[in-house]
Amino acid sequence: MSSPPQTNVQGKNMQHLDEMTILLYLERQLDRARAAEVSAHTQECGTCRTLLRALERESRLLTRAMLEEEEPLPARIASFQQSARRTLQWIWMLTFGLAATGVYALYTSYIEPVQSHLQDAGFGGTNLLGLLIFQGAFWKGWQSMISLVEILALIVIGGSALLLFRRWFRRGMLAALLVTGMCGAMMMPSNAAAIETRKGESIEIAKSETVKGDLLLTGNRIVIDGTVDGDVYAFGQDIEVNGHITGDLLTGAQTVRVPGIIDGNIRAFVNTLIIPGSVGRNVMTWSQTFNLDSGGTIGRSVLTFCQTFGLEGKVGGDVTLFDQTTRITGSVNGSIDARGEMLTVKKTAAVTGPIKFEGETEPRVEDGAKLQAGAINFTKHSSKDRNENLRSYYLHRLLWTSSFILYGLVMIWLMPKFAGDCFKSAENAGASVGIGVLAGISLPFAAGLVCFTFVGLPLGILGVLLWLVMIFSGQIVFGGLIGRWILGRTEDVWGRVGRMALGMGIIGVVVPILHQIPVAEFLFKLVVMAWGFGAIALVLYKRIARTPSVPVPPPLAA
């Protein structure tokens, strides 16, 4: 202590220390020499010693009084952690719940009734997405889809329980439990399906043999003469089904021949598919040659991506064709929607529904062909038209990509930190895509609900607008992510713009390539949008979570 007042005070018999000096001594603020003097004095002077003790007790009383917790902590401070967790849990539960409910409601409200009506009306439902997603061996029907919703619900409940009790789990343990739970859930269907596997150069299910349950067959030559009471997944060079399959046939092979009976669907990725026998439900095939022989029947719809398709037998539902050459000599109890170079309808053909054909040459219809819905609705697509269409498409893609780059440039320039955070967040692929899918589905639903509930239309519309902006901005974020993958990270605004432009350019090249493959372009865009959407949603959540209006500071930005 440099120069506080240290004058001694005159007592009755001796000079006493002043209170300031004793306090400074007590608080160890005196230099060593002065402290020694004070110490020596208090040894001799009872009055000063008493004052020293009194001041010491006063200090203790002050400390004790201030440290005592006489009133409880405010609830908003004491319960911050719990409430923050609860909030987070509710957000996740709500999101999962909305997503699951949304998917299920979408199916039960729209898809299922339409499908049912179509089936009742004799239409097999030849919509490509419908066939891919809602029917057949891919999903094994909506029974499986309902199971999926149930599994999702179980995961939500399990995940919520883990979140609720996460204070008892270390983070690694929590992650491990979640992964284990999800793996367990994924294993459930396969356990339930009880697939029997058979491998070998040549596999034969003898005529007298009956296999109960699903069957996975891999071999060079596969012959099924017997009965399989379930689905068959067969992969080999030559496959022949002479017997009876009560479920579906999912196959990849050089040649597949089905003289026998399949009660379910056929999904084939083959070079040659020949069906002289009977298929109870639908057929979908990617093949070079597909022939439905004269004795062959397909109960419901047909969807083909072939070079040559010969329809000589009977089809009970609609037919959708993306074939180069199609020849129809058999009967179709439904409509035909065909695209390709050539369509020939022979005199023996009989078609109950309308026929549409888009191709380069006019369809050839022989006299005697029974077309109950009248003449074929033909749309001519010449090579020139196609080239023009292609040019128009590429020009459209170029303008689209350019406008996205411009939009991205403006966004990055206006919000460089936010854009940087989004690109960084997108690197977390799992979380981004997952949240993108869930939030992408749930946000419009939530917005719709809000419109009809308590907050009203403006907020709902705002929600939808936000959703649209995020959907479009998501592509920018994904573009930026690709740029980061290639050129590395940068904090520079123009560096980010450059990376985003590079990424968008790559997307601009990839999309037209995928355009040639049915569905691929759609799926790619879906993933891109979900990925970017999720990354933005993550950043927004972190930003909202750390706004000052929250009672106590939320987590640090990642």
Place this chain on the structure above:
Amino acid sequence: MNAPGTAEASEAIARARAGDSEAWGDLYREYAPAIFRFCRRALATREDAEDATTEVFMKVRDKLHQYDSTRPFTSWLYKVAANHCWDLLRRRRIRQDKETEDLETLPLEHPDANQLEQLIEKRTSEEVRKALDALPTRARMALVLRYYSDMSYDEIADALGVRRAFVGVVLLRARHELRQALEGSGALAAGGAG
């Protein structure tokens, strides 16, 4: 360190600095009660203390990278809290600048130690807290910084914006005012002994 719950959590701090939100939560859970009580002692109302606690942790979050990990975290935390509360009082024009003028005029006296002993003996912690609430802000803040946060004289000088040499004077004056408030008279503060 007098304040409760001040076990250093350097690992949590390091993780919080790296952006680990879980670690930030741990830090908050560990230190928020002590900071709230500090604010409660320094500020007039419970509501003010709640708001201040929130704001202090906002500041801590933003300034965490400035924290020198070789020094005790609690000291740094209290320093941020002290600065914040003092700024808050200044903004509300509660601080009384004239108090500075009085620093030089503290009488050098030797109070009656026995009387002081009796006063300390008679008063409860609750009465002391009530008396603290009645003190002028600088006096209250000085006592809180010293006897709740265990701040050094240098840190108190820095927080209150006075010269270090006068920290002792501020504290002693604050004690006198506290005694006055406890006693309801100036007998002890004025010094009864001769």
